[in-house]
Amino acid sequence: MIWAKEETLTRQEMSDLQFNRLKETLNRIYEKVPAYREKMNQAGVACEDIKDLDDLAKLPFTMKQDLRDNYPFGLFTAPKKDLVRIHASSGTTGKPTVVGYTKNDMDLWTECVSRIACMGGASSDDVAQISFGYGMFTGALGLHYGLENIGASVVPASSGNTQKQIMYMEDFEATLLVATPSYALHIGEIAKEMGKKLNIKIGLFGGEGMTEPMREEMYKLFGREMKVTQNYGMSELIGPGVSGECLELCGMHINEDHFIPEIINPDTGEVLAAGEKGELVVTCITKEALPLIRYRTGDITRLFYEPCKCGRTTVRMENLSGRSDDMLIIRGVNVFPSQIEEVLLKIPQIGAHYEILVDRKNHMDTMEISVELADESLLDSYAKLGELEKKIKFDLRTVLGLDAMIKLVGPRSLKRFEGKARRVTDLRK
Amino acid sequence: MIQQLSIFVQNEVGSVAKVTAILKSNNINLRAIASFDTPEFAILRIVVDQPERAKAVLTEGGFAVTVSEAIAVELEDKPGVLHDLLQVIADAGFGVNYIYSIVIRSGKVPLIILNTDNLEGSKSVLKEKGYSVAEQEDVVL
Ligand SMILES: [Zn+2]
Numbered sequence: 001m002i003w004a005k006e007e008t009l010t011r012q013e014m015s016d017l018q019f020n021r022l023k024e025t026l027n028r029i030y031e032k033v034p035a036y037r038e039k040m041n042q043a044g045v046a047c048e049d050i051k052d053l054d055d056l057a058k059l060p061f062t063m064k065q066d067l068r069d070n071y072p073f074g075l076f077t078a079p080k081k082d083l084v085r086i087h088a089s090s091g092t093t094g095k096p097t098v099v100g101y102t103k104n105d106m107d108l109w110t111e112c113v114s115r116i117a118c119m120g121g122a123s124s125d126d127v128a129q130i131s132f133g134y135g136m137f138t139g140a141l142g143l144h145y146g147l148e149n150i151g152a153s154v155v156p157a158s159s160g161n162t163q164k165q166i167m168y169m170e171d172f173e174a175t176l177l178v179a180t181p182s183y184a185l186h187i188g189e190i191a192k193e194m195g196k197k198l199n200i201k202i203g204l205f206g207g208e209g210m211t212e213p214m215r216e217e218m219y220k221l222f223g224r225e226m227k228v229t230q231n232y233g234m235s236e237l238i239g240p241g242v243s244g245e246c247l248e249l250c251g252m253h254i255n256e257d258h259f260i261p262e263i264i265n266p267d268t269g270e271v272l273a274a275g276e277k278g279e280l281v282v283t284c285i286t287k288e289a290l291p292l293i294r295y296r297t298g299d300i301t302r303l304f305y306e307p308c309k310c311g312r313t314t315v316r317m318e319n320l321s322g323r324s325d326d327m328l329i330i331r332g333v334n335v336f337p338s339q340i341e342e343v344l345l346k347i348p349q350i351g352a353h354y355e356i357l358v359d360r361k362n363h364m365d366t367m368e369i370s371v372e373l374a375d376e377s378l379l380d381s382y383a384k385l386g387e388l389e390k391k392i393k394f395d396l397r398t399v400l401g402l403d404a405m406i407k408l409v410g411p412r413s414l415k416r417f418e419g420k421a422r423r424v425t426d427l428r429k
Numbered sequence: 430m431i432q433q434l435s436i437f438v439q440n441e442v443g444s445v446a447k448v449t450a451i452l453k454s455n456n457i458n459l460r461a462i463a464s465f466d467t468p469e470f471a472i473l474r475i476v477v478d479q480p481e482r483a484k485a486v487l488t489e490g491g492f493a494v495t496v497s498e499a500i501a502v503e504l505e506d507k508p509g510v511l512h513d514l515l516q517v518i519a520d521a522g523f524g525v526n527y528i529y530s531i532v533i534r535s536g537k538v539p540l541i542i543l544n545t546d547n548l549e550g551s552k553s554v555l556k557e558k559g560y561s562v563a564e565q566e567d568v569v570l
Contacts, residue, residue: 377495380497
């Protein structure tokens with residue numbers, strides 16, 4: 001089901017709507033946010049210079065650092081008393097980034113998430129268990145409001161205590177699971193170990209990217225008939241609700257009547273043509289409290305403007321191949337952890353969890369990948385285990401173009417994650 | 430033939446003790462054990478009185494375990510007996526993958542446990558030459 005008429009506008013209707021909304025928002029930001037006004041003045045661009053959507057490229061970028069520099073409310077365009085919600089993202093370094101919502105922002109957030117839930121096959125018949133951690137993280141409450149809005153029965157289980165999660169899923173007959181893909185896999189594994197047959201028919205996954213082999217693992221654990229989609233967002237933009245996969249599984253539809261996407265060359269800042277791969281930059285054109293202009297997401301993707309088989313006409317972004325800041329540079333080679341994951345998940349003799357340890361020894365970068373042995377029959381001989389190691393190394397070298405050390409470990413011995421998986425440790429930093 | 434368990438153990442302090450602790454708490458009697466000095470991980474081979482139950486409790490304890498067959502041969506405590514036995518297998522054209530030590534059985538001769546690239550073949554040539562090849566019942570007692 002398509003939730004909103006804005007998802008099926010013609011390109012022209014969409015562009016007109018976007019331009020009007022952009023103008024209004026830009027004027028408001030110029031008036032109310034000294035930090036961005038300063039940037040525009042320095043770049044020598046005025047609000048009147050923005051005469052069509054292509055002129056968006058003239059405007060300066062907003063970076064994550066701008067949010068930190070203006071901590072907590074410096075980039076807000078609404079007075080604090082109009083806020084009805086404040087979230088913050090736990091920065092691993094320095095100050096967190098703070099985001100806020102007015103009453104209207106909450107409505108628009110709920111609307112955006114409702115659309116994404118419908119794209120993923122959700123309806124008022126579903127019992128939706130939310131296994132994202134509640135709290136300052138936007139993921140859980142974002143999905144919570146959107147799913148309630150479409151009439152689903154929401155179970156705010158939060159993350160952790162996996163056995164109890166499984167009990168709720170069984171007893172409440174949950175049909176829909178919201179989680180990070182890595183936590184969903186963990187729940188599936190534990191349910192299998194407990195001998196429980198869950199009735200999860202829809203997975204709305206987010207908070208981290210999901211690769212195709214991970215989707216395949218979901219089908220194996222939860223059943224082939226499951227509708228497995230992922231969605232995308234970030235708290236700086238709104239939280240979840242920026243984009244989501246429809247059941248055609250051909251990229252994530254962006255709610256572009258609220259968010260204008262661009263793809264840029266991350267090194268030069270130059271805007272790239274449709275279909276080219278680069279960093280996603282997003283402009284919020286409807287938010288009241290914290291509309292960001294040309295926000296650098298750090299995510300690498302492509303945009304497809306052709307209408308989708310599902311009936312929606314909104315632009316689709318390719319599933320993420322990696323965040324530019326997740327990228328590792330090992331002996332001069334760019335490596336995304338998702339590439340490693342693709343390779344590992346295609347090897348049935350090892351499990352779905354892994355850890356990557358990057359270090360530097362004698363001025364040489366080293367990469368060690370720990371994987372869990374899943375095929376007991378290889379224990380017949382060291383030679384069989386050795387062959388497995390060789391195969392993993394060979395496949396990795398084919399994809400990455402560099403050698404990794406492989407560490408085989410016992411089943412279930414690697415760390416499991418309830419939120420975003422943190423599988424990479426870089427000791428060079 | 431007897432049943433042996435091959436267990437994947439990481440090269441960490443206490444990893445073999447974790448295996449023996451599980452066996453002990455489940456009252457499973459260990460008859461033979463072999464492990465080799467390897468840098469990363471090891472395949473620990475054990476012979477126990479209840480192989481299937483041992484596999485179940487070890488798997489539950491988080492270990493990768495497989496049960497397979499091995500040949501157990503009675504050997505008198507005399508110089509040269511192991512050589513004679515290995516010569517029989519070599520003459521038959523079979524390769525020995527690994528050998529490990531002795532199953533302790535009260536009042537009986539010790540057993541040597543062998544894995545070769547042809548288990549059935551090795552067993553029959555040994556029998557032909559008059560060796561006594563043990564079955565699982567013989568290690569339980
Ligand atoms: Zn679609």
